[in-house]
Amino acid sequence: MPSRSEPARHAPSPPAASHSVGPLTPHLYMPDAVRPLRAKEHFLSGDTQVELHAHPWPQLTFSTRGVIRLSTADGTWIVPPSRALWVPADVPHSINLIEDAELRTVYLHRWLGPEWTRCEVLEISPLLRALLLALDTTPDGRPPADAQAAQRERWIAPLLVNELERATQIRIDVPLPQDKRLRMLCEAMLRNPADRATLAERAATIGASERTVARLFRNHMGMSWQQWRQQAVLAHALPLLARGMAVSQVAAASGYTTDSAFCAMFKQATGKSPTAFQPRRQRAAPRQ
Known part of the structure; x- marks a missing residue:
């Protein structure tokens, strides 16, 4: 609805992201039947854009510090640390860092998780946050920091999915034409x-x-x-x-x-x- 405020017109547009990076190596965190959950973390500056990409498995994106903006062909979502964003499999998406952020992503095997067909913003419960942060973030090609990472991921998976399905969904998306x-x-x-x-x-x-x-x-x-x-x-x-x-x-x-x-x-x-x-x-x- 139109605002009654006085317009502060011709405010200068901020520059586009000055640092563009690729899709942050999703191929090194591919979920499978042995490891159905894979987590990764990246510390990124506020001028960073993660380029448009897609992968054949769904993901949950959140930050432990900082606000991010994730965009698809259908809309854009603002995600503060108190929330996470579900992105279905095969959906091309890009990420802009609104401020310096610790970006965390959890990949789920295709047969695991809710069957949501569109992006969903979710409130992160204390239990869900603890489960997400308990996952090992070591990429393939290096030994996990936790020797029992694969077993723990299989134990965590059903409870994490249950928490996802119980999470409150919040509609703060902005549709894009x-x-x-x-x-x-x-x-x-x-x-x-x-x-x-x-x-x-x-x-x-x-x-x-x-x-x-x-x-x-x-x-x-x-x-x-x-x-x-x-x-x-x-x-x-x-x-x-x-x-x-x-x-x-x-x-x-x-x-x-x-x-x-x-x-x-x-x-x-x-x-x-x-x-x-x-x-x-x-x-x-x-x-x-």
Whole structure:
């Protein structure tokens, strides 16, 4: 829904990821019947993009530190440390590091795990987190750090899958259009959510009129530009709040010139104030 805030127009777009890397050697962590779960970890800087790739097994992606953005042809998902993202087998995906992050990925054998056909954002329970972090992360070609890694993976697998199926699913995805012109417009917005350029100004960058772009959004996305932009802003703001960033800072990073306008939009969209999504200790701080 359209915001009542004053637009801070023509905010400069941040540069694209300055460091692009390949798919982080998934072939060295291939799950099989002997080792149905394979885990890997990488420490990556905030200017890194993991290039588009796919593999014939599903994965669970999360970070123990830092926020990541995973994108497919159908949408993009913002994943803070409190959540994990399920990616089905054979789905091409890329990853952008929003900030320095410890990226963890767990591959599952194709016959293992939920039969979800689309990406799903999941809350990580304490048990699920413990199970994920208990997996050995040594690649093939080197002896596992834990001599009993394969046996432990087979023991952990059924409980981990059960926790996945019980996990709360959270819809904070941002759909992306197939139309190339709309895709360019949407990607520009995702790269810089604080840019409050008007739809007419954005349409001009792809050589179209405001009316044409508005019609394309309705036809291709089933929603208006304002609705899509709000969804993108929420997906950007939620991880920042979960990390404990002050509401005023989140509002500014989301392109709002006043906290009140941001809070009004946020509450209307989610039914809760932004502070409800901050860590409990921080929410209690003002009363101390």
